[in-house]
Amino acid sequence: xxxxxxxxxxxxxxxxxxxxxxxxxxxxxxxxxxxxxxxxxxxxxxxxxxxxxxxxxxxxxxxxxxxxxxxxxxxxxxxxxxxxxxxxxxxxxxxxxxxxxxxxxxxxxxxxxxxxxxxxxxxxxxxxxxxxxxxxxxxxxxxxxxxxxxxxxxxxxxxxxxxxxxxxxxxxxxxxxxxxxxxxxxxxxxxxxxxxxxxxxxxxxxxxxxxxxxxxxxxxxxxxxxxxxxxxxxxxxxxxxxxxxxxxxxxxxxxxxxxxxxxxxxxxxxxxxxxxxxxxxxxxxxxxxxxxxxxxxxxxxxxxxxxxxxxxxxxxxxxxxxxxxxxxxxxxxxxxxxxxxxx
Amino acid sequence: xxxxxxxxxxxxxxxxxxxxxxxxxxxxxxxxxxxxxxxxxxxxxxxxxxxxxxxxxxxxxxxxxxxxxxxxxxxxxxxxxxxxxxxxxxxxxxxxxxxxxxxxxxxxxxxxxxxxxxxxxxxxxxxxxxxxxxxxxxxxxxxxxxxxxxxxxxxxxxxxxxxxxxxxxxxxxxxxxxxxxxxxxxxxxxxxxxxxxxxxxxxxxxxxxxxxxxxxxxxxxxxxxxxxxxxxxxxxxxxxxxxxxxxxxxxxxxxxxxxxxxxxxxxxxxxxxxxxxxxxxxxxxxxxxxxxxxxxxxxxxxxxxxxxxxxxxxxxxxxxxxxxxxxx
Numbered sequence: 001x002x003x004x005x006x007x008x009x010x011x012x013x014x015x016x017x018x019x020x021x022x023x024x025x026x027x028x029x030x031x032x033x034x035x036x037x038x039x040x041x042x043x044x045x046x047x048x049x050x051x052x053x054x055x056x057x058x059x060x061x062x063x064x065x066x067x068x069x070x071x072x073x074x075x076x077x078x079x080x081x082x083x084x085x086x087x088x089x090x091x092x093x094x095x096x097x098x099x100x101x102x103x104x105x106x107x108x109x110x111x112x113x114x115x116x117x118x119x120x121x122x123x124x125x126x127x128x129x130x131x132x133x134x135x136x137x138x139x140x141x142x143x144x145x146x147x148x149x150x151x152x153x154x155x156x157x158x159x160x161x162x163x164x165x166x167x168x169x170x171x172x173x174x175x176x177x178x179x180x181x182x183x184x185x186x187x188x189x190x191x192x193x194x195x196x197x198x199x200x201x202x203x204x205x206x207x208x209x210x211x212x213x214x215x216x217x218x219x220x221x222x223x224x225x226x227x228x229x230x231x232x233x234x235x236x237x238x239x240x241x242x243x244x245x246x247x248x249x250x251x252x253x254x255x256x257x258x259x260x261x262x263x264x265x266x267x268x269x270x271x272x273x274x275x276x277x278x279x280x281x282x283x284x285x286x287x288x289x290x291x292x293x294x295x296x297x298x299x300x301x302x303x304x305x306x307x308x309x310x311x312x313x314x315x316x317x318x319x320x321x322x323x324x325x326x327x328x329x330x331x332x333x334x335x336x337x338x339x340x341x342x343x
Numbered sequence: 344x345x346x347x348x349x350x351x352x353x354x355x356x357x358x359x360x361x362x363x364x365x366x367x368x369x370x371x372x373x374x375x376x377x378x379x380x381x382x383x384x385x386x387x388x389x390x391x392x393x394x395x396x397x398x399x400x401x402x403x404x405x406x407x408x409x410x411x412x413x414x415x416x417x418x419x420x421x422x423x424x425x426x427x428x429x430x431x432x433x434x435x436x437x438x439x440x441x442x443x444x445x446x447x448x449x450x451x452x453x454x455x456x457x458x459x460x461x462x463x464x465x466x467x468x469x470x471x472x473x474x475x476x477x478x479x480x481x482x483x484x485x486x487x488x489x490x491x492x493x494x495x496x497x498x499x500x501x502x503x504x505x506x507x508x509x510x511x512x513x514x515x516x517x518x519x520x521x522x523x524x525x526x527x528x529x530x531x532x533x534x535x536x537x538x539x540x541x542x543x544x545x546x547x548x549x550x551x552x553x554x555x556x557x558x559x560x561x562x563x564x565x566x567x568x569x570x571x572x573x574x575x576x577x578x579x580x581x582x583x584x585x586x587x588x589x590x591x592x593x594x595x596x597x598x599x600x601x602x603x604x605x606x607x608x609x610x611x612x613x614x615x616x617x618x619x620x621x622x623x624x625x626x627x628x629x630x631x632x633x634x635x636x637x638x639x640x641x642x643x644x645x646x647x648x649x650x651x652x653x654x655x656x657x658x659x660x661x662x663x664x665x666x667x668x669x670x671x
Binding site: 050051157159187188189190191192193195196199214215216217218220221222223240244254255257258259260261262263264265266270272273 | 389390505534535536537538539540542543561562563564565567568570587588591601602603605606607608609611613614615616617618619620623624
């Protein structure tokens, strides 16, 4: 079996909350709270969830823009979770990131050429002539005219700026790109141009993507597998097809039913969720989603192991009696991986 | 377009321009549409198409001094708002017409308690005493389904989540039971689950209060879900208008078709090549006189030199009659 390109196990990222006169730590925000996942070479893993669920924090930690509190991140079989910035630098060329708002992630004082060339300079690659050639080739690859190189990022539209961001991410021929809401700031007609480009580049370069977005239709379009995140934890993980056709977790079902349909005549049974995502500062002791729904079995989940269980081949769902069907719950309880204080 | 008294709002040949360094630029170029009483009309289009400026022109909230209405009529219950005095329009805003904007945090004052901001509307428009206004405001929070309304009255905006803040903004907009609500991207900043809550709330309140709504959005899914009539705008003009059912079943203008087909839906095969609309919307200063979608598609030579007229191809279904963009 081939090794996964990226493997994350039991990752936790907690931010301190300080208060009082002496700014002592009074609490912590558990942005990512025990996440495990893998991404295979050439695969796209979609990551969905409401704002504040920790999906962007997870993405940033994977490219080590954040330091994990605990847990392991293995990239290409080497442990990068606690490497120093200096040791990390040579490895960085293999994992890159594309951000939501290209106007904020591109330096307005640098020409497009300088922006795309910068990674080569940092990694001391090529001479002047070579770098000019490489930048021109990248611009061509992402569909921008060569003349763009001498202009500044603010002279471009949102879609073109995102192309510049993609060119910069591609410069070092990475193996993995974390795409954090890459199309949500763009107009619909431009969105599809960027999505097509990302899919095309994946085929050409064998890239892996972690594709973070709140738009479930977009995520389904680009992803091979999808992870659904709620309040710092993954609650369901399966192939894109399974997630959309046969969602097992109540939260996944609610998310899917909230997508507006493009057929005005469609009559659907919407699951309307009450309230909002609870605060990650002081999360409920048991099932976070069971708590939001006021589920009668919530008490059972306090202190229980709610980690993912493989309920059917390659379909993982949180072992949470509040959020799965009776039948799935029976399967989950008998799984050996769930050696927790359940009942 | 259809004369009669059953329309609460009639916008006719509205022209709105902005004074800029590059001269007077038309953001809204002779836009006409009507809002039938009790119905929801959606205005859809990409950023810069003039949909928000159209809404701002209706209630005369254009950025000053740059924005100006240069022509046309906006008849609200037969009253021309373009020619109304500042005092009259102030009474209508909040009284007869309620407005909700995209970003709820920007619409609320961070320094005042929720209670003060909601009851203010009753003090100004209904002349109620402090106590009466406070009670009416509490009732309003209950109407928009905010749990424990009397406690929330004492909160500041930053205490509330995005969805809750948008409910407060809706409460303020609906305080005087307006007969028309203008909602400019009311759910764009919200999560899908919260969006579903807010759309459901607006739908129920519309029935309870008996109002009409103009919903401005770039999201065709939201349009399909909530609107009776749809106006598609491109580069300051209306390119197509029809009932929601008709528009989604039978889009006629090349731009509407392009928009509908470029969005992946749950039925789109994954990683397939999506339809795209090449190029982008031209800047205001570069708008052509003829068909503007032809300008984007780079076929100015084949499109019309003159502005194409809106043609009623079947009852209530209007499309801009450009020989390149509409092929019967």
